[in-house]
Amino acid sequence: MPELPEVETVRRDVDALFTGRTIVDAAVGGPRTLRRHADPAAAVARLRGRRLESAGRRGKFLLLRLDSGEVAVVHLGMSGQLRVGEAGSPRQAHTHLVLTWDRGPELRFVDPRTFGQVWLTSAAVPELAHLGFEPLDEPIGWRGLEQRLAGRRTRIKPLLMDQRFVAGIGNIYSDEILWSAGVAHDREAGSLGGPEVQAVYRSMRSVLSAAVRLRGSSLADEQYRDLAGRIGGYQLRHRVYGRDGLPCRRCGTPILRAKAYGRSTWYCPVCQH
DNA sequence: GTATGTACCTGCGGGC
DNA sequence: TGCCCGCAGGTACATA
Numbered sequence: 644m645p646e647l648p649e650v651e652t653v654r655r656d657v658d659a660l661f662t663g664r665t666i667v668d669a670a671v672g673g674p675r676t677l678r679r680h681a682d683p684a685a686a687v688a689r690l691r692g693r694r695l696e697s698a699g700r701r702g703k704f705l706l707l708r709l710d711s712g713e714v715a716v717v718h719l720g721m722s723g724q725l726r727v728g729e730a731g732s733p734r735q736a737h738t739h740l741v742l743t744w745d746r747g748p749e750l751r752f753v754d755p756r757t758f759g760q761v762w763l764t765s766a767a768v769p770e771l772a773h774l775g776f777e778p779l780d781e782p783i784g785w786r787g788l789e790q791r792l793a794g795r796r797t798r799i800k801p802l803l804m805d806q807r808f809v810a811g812i813g814n815i816y817s818d819e820i821l822w823s824a825g826v827a828h829d830r831e832a833g834s835l836g837g838p839e840v841q842a843v844y845r846s847m848r849s850v851l852s853a854a855v856r857l858r859g860s861s862l863a864d865e866q867y868r869d870l871a872g873r874i875g876g877y878q879l880r881h882r883v884y885g886r887d888g889l890p891c892r893r894c895g896t897p898i899l900r901a902k903a904y905g906r907s908t909w910y911c912p913v914c915q916h
Numbered sequence: 917g918t919a920t921g922t923a924c925c926t927g928c929g930g931g932c
Numbered sequence: 933t934g935c936c937c938g939c940a941g942g943t944a945c946a947t948a
Binding site: 759 | 939940941942943
């Protein structure tokens with residue numbers, strides 16, 4: 644499932660390939676991808692003739708800034724992909740939006756489960772005002788994290804996945820971060836001591852940075868691919884996610900899987916406290 | 917403030 | 933082989 648590292652990988656690819664180019668046509672498939680707009684066809688019409696000034700990211704949201712001052716916001720949801728394809732080449736099933744540029748390949752939004760969405764909004768992107776801090780681009784320091792955790796009685800894992808608290812972390816990376824930090828998923832967030840907060844903060848940055856370097860995680864049963872259709876590399880570095888029954892890479896104890904917070908959670912019962 | 921459940925959706929795997 | 937069912941999970945929202 645696309646989280647911060649996967650969206651950042653897509654952002655870099657889009658920026659390298661399309662920034663400075665002009666959209667000459669935009670075609671929308673079904674209504675769900677642009678469901679924020681009452682009239683999806685009218686919304687995509689606003690893309691035509693617009694030049695891409697930059698591709699940015701906020702949490703798991705991709706921000707395509709246009710020379711009109713508007714921003715096309717893309718969220719990949721569970722199964723969304725941005726893919727390139729030469730004009731006239733076969734399109735994948737579930738291709739919901741196609742952008743044609745003044746030169747180069749088409750940019751296609753493909754999304755079987757249709758949890759993803761695309762919408763057009765003003766430069767300030769008010770819809771994203773609720774998002775928490777950026778774990779890589781906004782170095783709040785472990786003291787900053789400690790302040791934000793103080794008094795919180797919720798469990799640490801769902802808090803790391805709460806986009807209002809910190810932007811970009813989902814089920815895969817929350818498990819990986821907590822294993823790396825040696826902290827149990829069900830610890831009360833405000834109960835973490837200083838060294839534990841430091842460990843969570845460092846792990847958050849190191850795990851996400853490494854995953855960005857390796858262009859994200861692609862699992863056998865999920866859809867994530869980069870623009871060219873290539874898989875990521877970080878799944879080879881997973882320490883707990885999807886590894887139930889396999890030995891912990893730190894202590895050898897079999898990794899456990901639990902159903903918690905409405906999600907599958909993987910953890911080491913011995914070296915996470 | 918916190919916890920839990922539901923809706924949205926399709927592909928896949930397990931069970932029969 | 934074919935059918936049915938449950939599961940996977942990001943976000944938003946409802947309810948307790």
